[in-house]
Amino acid sequence: MSQDIADRDRIVMLELEEVSISFHTGGNSYDHGVHHVLDRVSMRVYEGETVGIMGRNGVGKTTMLRIMAGILAPTAGKITIAAGKTASLLSLGLGFRPELTGRSNALLAAMLQGSTRAQAEAFVPEILEFSELGDSFDLPVQNYSAGMRARLGFTTALMTHVDILLVDEVLSVGDAHFRGKALAAMRERISSDQTVVFVSHMADHIKTLCDRVIWLDEGKIAQQGEPKEVVNAYQAYITQSRESGVEQQTKKIEEKKQGGQSNDASQ
Amino acid sequence: MFALLWVDHARDALNDARVVQEILAKALARTVCGKCAAHHVIVTVFLAAVVLASGFLLHSLIEKKSADKNLMTFSQYFRLADAMARMSLRADATKLYLGYIWWILEPFLYVGVFYVVFTKILVSRQPDFLPFLMTGKLMFLWFSKSVTQASNSIVAGKGLIGNINVTKTLFPLAMIQEGLYKQVVVVFLLLLILVVMDYPITGFWFYLIPVLLVNYLMILACGYLGATIVCIMRDFFPLISLGMIFMMFTSGIFWNIRELGSPEKTELLLAINPLAFILDAYRQILLYQTAPDMLHLALVGVGFGAMLCVMVLIMRRASQYLALKALTV
Numbered sequence: 001m002s003q004d005i006a007d008r009d010r011i012v013m014l015e016l017e018e019v020s021i022s023f024h025t026g027g028n029s030y031d032h033g034v035h036h037v038l039d040r041v042s043m044r045v046y047e048g049e050t051v052g053i054m055g056r057n058g059v060g061k062t063t064m065l066r067i068m069a070g071i072l073a074p075t076a077g078k079i080t081i082a083a084g085k086t087a088s089l090l091s092l093g094l095g096f097r098p099e100l101t102g103r104s105n106a107l108l109a110a111m112l113q114g115s116t117r118a119q120a121e122a123f124v125p126e127i128l129e130f131s132e133l134g135d136s137f138d139l140p141v142q143n144y145s146a147g148m149r150a151r152l153g154f155t156t157a158l159m160t161h162v163d164i165l166l167v168d169e170v171l172s173v174g175d176a177h178f179r180g181k182a183l184a185a186m187r188e189r190i191s192s193d194q195t196v197v198f199v200s201h202m203a204d205h206i207k208t209l210c211d212r213v214i215w216l217d218e219g220k221i222a223q224q225g226e227p228k229e230v231v232n233a234y235q236a237y238i239t240q241s242r243e244s245g246v247e248q249q250t251k252k253i254e255e256k257k258q259g260g261q262s263n264d265a266s267q
Numbered sequence: 268m269f270a271l272l273w274v275d276h277a278r279d280a281l282n283d284a285r286v287v288q289e290i291l292a293k294a295l296a297r298t299v300c301g302k303c304a305a306h307h308v309i310v311t312v313f314l315a316a317v318v319l320a321s322g323f324l325l326h327s328l329i330e331k332k333s334a335d336k337n338l339m340t341f342s343q344y345f346r347l348a349d350a351m352a353r354m355s356l357r358a359d360a361t362k363l364y365l366g367y368i369w370w371i372l373e374p375f376l377y378v379g380v381f382y383v384v385f386t387k388i389l390v391s392r393q394p395d396f397l398p399f400l401m402t403g404k405l406m407f408l409w410f411s412k413s414v415t416q417a418s419n420s421i422v423a424g425k426g427l428i429g430n431i432n433v434t435k436t437l438f439p440l441a442m443i444q445e446g447l448y449k450q451v452v453v454v455f456l457l458l459l460i461l462v463v464m465d466y467p468i469t470g471f472w473f474y475l476i477p478v479l480l481v482n483y484l485m486i487l488a489c490g491y492l493g494a495t496i497v498c499i500m501r502d503f504f505p506l507i508s509l510g511m512i513f514m515m516f517t518s519g520i521f522w523n524i525r526e527l528g529s530p531e532k533t534e535l536l537l538a539i540n541p542l543a544f545i546l547d548a549y550r551q552i553l554l555y556q557t558a559p560d561m562l563h564l565a566l567v568g569v570g571f572g573a574m575l576c577v578m579v580l581i582m583r584r585a586s587q588y589l590a591l592k593a594l595t596v
Contacts (some may be wrong), residue, residue: 023595070432072594073587091430099358108354111347112431140358 011047013164013195018042019077037063039219050196052210054234059216061199065089065166087164090157098142102133102152105141109156123159131155154182167198203231348437352444370449371456374408385521393523402553403520403546405453411511413446413486418493418507425593435582435589439494443486461553471552478548481568488571491578498592518543541567
């Protein structure tokens, strides 16, 4: 009750009301060729808060961020962003064009986020320094290792200045040294008044960076609330499903073995 | 003070415009009668107005939407397409040993292949076959390559589409700009070769401006249409390549559309195939020192200008649907 009263006084930056999204996959996969990714999801993001989203692979976390960023439209339901506010997706890679150099990709990324050519040029030294790419910055991205791509992706994306930052799995980048640097940069961004929606598999990051956590499962919100509480519930669920998975696997192997033995006996 | 400066500036500009107008009128008067020249200048101005109107309409559409801070203004949008095209051209050139030379080498090699086939094997009866073929083939290649590459551009850009809410017209436009920059070099070389081959520089060359404008409008409209269709249904991409082969055989590239033996047939083909009309217009101007049918050109320009506006509206309205298709199909 007191939480509801507290929420009423806060400015809603972004709201999803009964949002569903599905698409045709072709063939007979999913529901007669229709994949239901999100199913009547409702949530609010308040000004200045950091909301974490957790869930297994393929439950619709990235799709949810894409809907929030306006990249995709929901099949049903409504999304509202506070008047005059901008939301942008920060993800690794930013759709690199592999034939272009790191420098060209960084310039393009900045211009795609709305910077002029001159503003984008001004970001370049900063991007070069933070990403620690050195001379490789002027090589085509197709020659980069996965770690180098990730460093370039994180750094160019970090230059984004928007009201609602939608972060998709960006802290698992590069070596331990760069990961520490990326985490510190992200922490600095979050500690300001920035509103953030943060998707990650890393429980520690979710616990330390987020004010509130939403656990998505099978296209629906399974649980939401305090980070510690939700993360623990999610981890318990994962452990349980892993154990039951192992049990089922063991059972199948034993059944196969028994089947094989009875076949041998009959022969 | 500023108002006075502005008036002076405007007066200078007006004087400059009068001088240019006089030069143009004199150049045209040397080659065509005064009445026709005036008529053609009016049609050229009208065509330029169509292109400008299309531009302003697109501008207003984008500006209106850019009240939403997530979307860029028209100048940002155009500069971005220009930057994408230039970067891509530079990257392509650095990948190849002969670099930028391929811009002219590739189209002229195509001409060479056709020339060998049609003079040595099939024995063409067309007089001055080389300049005839060059004019048709080089201009056709601009259309066919730009439209084919633009058609695959949204699908090829799905990496960016999955991360940024950007208008989908950006992708075909960047591809078309790439083709345009290459074509500028090719056209200059073509004109140079024609001059070396003793084709005179005449006032009729001014007609190249409206014909090139209409050709560019055609490429934009067809490229946007192709990009939308291929994004929704990938099966259409091979059909577009097939369609280009069909256009190559029906647009009079290696045969003369005016020597079909029946003027009615020529008229019909020029009327139903705008590409054949445009290629014929280039030849009329450059090889036969004749003005193209400006009313016909204006109609083609208005038609493709309208088609371009409709395509931009559709692509803007269906932006998120196209993103879903690019990411999931």
